[in-house]
Amino acid sequence: MHTLRKRRLIWIMVMLVLVGLAAALALYALRQNIDLFFVPKQIVAGEAPKNHPIRVGGWVEKGSVHHSNNSLQVSFVITDHASNLSVIYNGILPDLFREGQAVVVEGQLNPQNVLVATQVLAKHDENYTPPQIK
Amino acid sequence: MKFFKHLLSPKYSYELIGKLMPWLGWIAAFTMLYGLVDGLFIVPPDYQQGDGFRIIYIHVPCAFLSLMIYAVMAIAALLGLVWRIKLADFAVIAGAPVGAMATLIALVTGSLWGKPMWGTWWVWDARLTSELILLFIYIAIMGLSTGLANQSQQSRLRNIFVLVGSLNLPIIHYSVYWWNTLHQGSTLSVTGPSHIALVMLRPLLAMIIGLGCLFALIGLMRLRNLILWESRKSQWVRLWVATNKNNNKKEVL
Numbered sequence: 001m002h003t004l005r006k007r008r009l010i011w012i013m014v015m016l017v018l019v020g021l022a023a024a025l026a027l028y029a030l031r032q033n034i035d036l037f038f039v040p041k042q043i044v045a046g047e048a049p050k051n052h053p054i055r056v057g058g059w060v061e062k063g064s065v066h067h068s069n070n071s072l073q074v075s076f077v078i079t080d081h082a083s084n085l086s087v088i089y090n091g092i093l094p095d096l097f098r099e100g101q102a103v104v105v106e107g108q109l110n111p112q113n114v115l116v117a118t119q120v121l122a123k124h125d126e127n128y129t130p131p132q133i134k
Numbered sequence: 135m136k137f138f139k140h141l142l143s144p145k146y147s148y149e150l151i152g153k154l155m156p157w158l159g160w161i162a163a164f165t166m167l168y169g170l171v172d173g174l175f176i177v178p179p180d181y182q183q184g185d186g187f188r189i190i191y192i193h194v195p196c197a198f199l200s201l202m203i204y205a206v207m208a209i210a211a212l213l214g215l216v217w218r219i220k221l222a223d224f225a226v227i228a229g230a231p232v233g234a235m236a237t238l239i240a241l242v243t244g245s246l247w248g249k250p251m252w253g254t255w256w257v258w259d260a261r262l263t264s265e266l267i268l269l270f271i272y273i274a275i276m277g278l279s280t281g282l283a284n285q286s287q288q289s290r291l292r293n294i295f296v297l298v299g300s301l302n303l304p305i306i307h308y309s310v311y312w313w314n315t316l317h318q319g320s321t322l323s324v325t326g327p328s329h330i331a332l333v334m335l336r337p338l339l340a341m342i343i344g345l346g347c348l349f350a351l352i353g354l355m356r357l358r359n360l361i362l363w364e365s366r367k368s369q370w371v372r373l374w375v376a377t378n379k380n381n382n383k384k385e386v387l
Binding site: 005008009012015016019020023027031034035036037039057093094095096104119120121122123124125126127128129130131 | 177178179180181182183187190212215216217250251252253254257258259260294297298301305312313314315316318319320321329330331333334
């Protein structure tokens with residue numbers, strides 16, 4: 001390889017490594033802001049701010065979903081298999097919402113440490129299969 | 135080495151692309167016809183998402199190709215920077231709008247898919263945001279492709295920008311593993327088993343090949359035009375025009 005080309009290649013590689021390092025450090029420093037949601041464990045540990053909208057992600061605990069008889073009000077528990085968090089929500093749930101399903105809930109913690117939700121999103125997995133195989 | 139020199143001559147590359155074009159077109163047509171018919175009408179619905187999952191046959195190929203096209207452009211940018219190959223500079227210019235199109239389709243179909251399944255059109259999670267940044271990068275490259283007075287300096291600037299932008303590719307790919315996101319992990323895997331039933335996988339692979347050939351075709355047609363415009367004053371273009379003058383009407387395509 002020509003000396004000139006070799007020099008250019010080395011110069012480019014050094015530049016890319018340095019820019020990559022800077023980007024990696026920035027993303028590492030911002031990791032808590034890049035995460036979309038808290039998990040129940042962090043809530044219990046008091047890492048989430050109170051009186052401020054937050055998102056919490058976890059699985060809907062089996063047998064915890066209770067629908068109100070005369071309104072859209074629903075209450076359920078989300079879990080990360082380490083800690084649990086109670087949620088109350090008044091609104092329309094996504095079609096994929098069911099017990100055992102992963103969800104991301106947006107809302108505020110009330111003084112009793114119950115999440116008063118303003119939005120419930122369903123998070124589905126990467127598996128696709130026809131129903132008869134499942 | 136001699137073969138590569140030959141390949142880099144504008145005349146030869148122009149003709150080679152011309153020969154490749156019908157092949158790419160026919161492969162794209164057949165694989166996409168199969169993929170769409172099988173994927174949209176024949177394959178059974180998903181156990182969880184029902185018929186809604188079928189948007190995967192557009193979304194995943196476009197999302198995958200939005201990264202692939204950028205990877206190809208990044209290699210071209212490196213060749214352009216180190217070896218000062220004009221054809222590589224042209225490949226970057228030709229690829230940018232095609233990649234932007236793939237990214238835009240991936241974002242729009244993803245949004246349409248997100249509303250019924252997740253319950254929202256858009257969320258600022260790491261995957262969606264980094265893919266949106268990819269679209270902005272593509273648009274910036276297109277902006278850096280409009281002719282300025284000093285072409286070689288502009289090419290250098292553009293190629294450096296493309297290489298710096300390529301740092302976004304691993305971020306997009308690994309975003310769903312590095313951070314917690316609403317977007318799920320990868321369904322397709324090169325190294326391990328894919329998380330999709332075989333009957334559903336077949337049309338998906340067909341669509342990836344088909345759309346890949348289609349985007350390659352569009353990119354190569356743009357590249358061919360750039361080569362022709364660059365060589366417009368050279369001997370071979372004059373000869374080519376002269377010999378094709380009579381049957382130009384047939385040769386428009």
